[in-house]
Amino acid sequence: MHIVRELEDFLPFWDRASLTLGVFDGMHRGHQKIIQRVQKRSKGARHARVLVTYHPHPDIVLGKRESVRGAELFTYEEKLALFQKFSLDVVVFLPFTKDLARMTALRYLREILLGKLKAKSIVIGYDQCFGRGRKGDYEFLKLMTRKYDFQVDRIEAVKSKGEIISTSRIRGEIQQGNVSEANRLLGHDYFLTGTVVRGFQRGQTIGFPTANLEVAETKLIPAEGVYGVVCEWGGQHYRAMVNIGKNPTFKNDQMTIEANLLGFSGDLYGESLRLYFLHRLRDELTFGSVEELKAQLQKDQKSTERMSVPRYYSL
Numbered sequence: 001m002h003i004v005r006e007l008e009d010f011l012p013f014w015d016r017a018s019l020t021l022g023v024f025d026g027m028h029r030g031h032q033k034i035i036q037r038v039q040k041r042s043k044g045a046r047h048a049r050v051l052v053t054y055h056p057h058p059d060i061v062l063g064k065r066e067s068v069r070g071a072e073l074f075t076y077e078e079k080l081a082l083f084q085k086f087s088l089d090v091v092v093f094l095p096f097t098k099d100l101a102r103m104t105a106l107r108y109l110r111e112i113l114l115g116k117l118k119a120k121s122i123v124i125g126y127d128q129c130f131g132r133g134r135k136g137d138y139e140f141l142k143l144m145t146r147k148y149d150f151q152v153d154r155i156e157a158v159k160s161k162g163e164i165i166s167t168s169r170i171r172g173e174i175q176q177g178n179v180s181e182a183n184r185l186l187g188h189d190y191f192l193t194g195t196v197v198r199g200f201q202r203g204q205t206i207g208f209p210t211a212n213l214e215v216a217e218t219k220l221i222p223a224e225g226v227y228g229v230v231c232e233w234g235g236q237h238y239r240a241m242v243n244i245g246k247n248p249t250f251k252n253d254q255m256t257i258e259a260n261l262l263g264f265s266g267d268l269y270g271e272s273l274r275l276y277f278l279h280r281l282r283d284e285l286t287f288g289s290v291e292e293l294k295a296q297l298q299k300d301q302k303s304t305e306r307m308s309v310p311r312y313y314s315l
Helices: 029-045 076-086 098-102 105-116 138-144 167-175 179-186 290-306
Strands: 002-004 017-021 048-055 090-095 119-125 151-155 191-197 211-214 225-233 236-245 256-261 272-282
Touching (some): 017 029, 029 048, 029 119, 029 151, 048 076, 076 090, 076 191, 105 119, 119 138, 138 151, 167 179, 179 272, 225 290, 236 272, 256 272, 272 290
Parallel strands (some): 017 119, 048 090, 119 151
Antiparallel strands (some): 191 272, 225 272, 236 256
């Protein structure tokens, strides 16, 4: 998969492309249906399979969120890992600026999609738009096919339990700690990536050493609580229990993400870990003593050992 980060001096190495465009934050089941159509269109015509997306997240640049904290389901680096799984030839990360937001849909189509990227087939979702005032919708593209040499497909919404699968719906599930439901809607496991930094080191003293993770400010973090996860590090997978919260037993003020890797011993400081969230085990609780906390952690450990884990994790 080839990554393109700017188009100013870029020359495509393909003659024709089947492409789609959008934020694709999550690559959920609705997004995956769009990619499947891109693949179908490209197969017979031998087009390059191209996905056009944006960085930074448009909502951050346009000030649509009160804070950048938790603004995106997946960070730039995490999206790269996700896109690798979908048989794309090229992913274009357009630098999202207010100038790009002001570009008309016609100019965007002519200069970027048809000009720079040589689109012959464009696939968009039911609610995808581009260009100033969100004028670049399916009806606009359909009209433009009469003037320019390309075809357009619109993919209808994918529903689950009668409701449309959307990034905002998945965001709500994650914010409530419903990671199993979020994973079902995503079509893959929600994960976060963090660097191990020094914490309070209390886990070591009570027999449950933890890796304290620092994550990107824009990353959406699941609700406070204890989770059963699979931790990926150094090409290996480990069952792990993860606490997200303020450790009320010790009266902490700041939220931490602490992972206890089952069956692992070693120094992880400075290392990058990826946590795949599978099950929510319980809420974060306040205990009357350290001994009560240890007893609960033993129960959590057993739950993590018994939890069902998909076969694609090499445990």
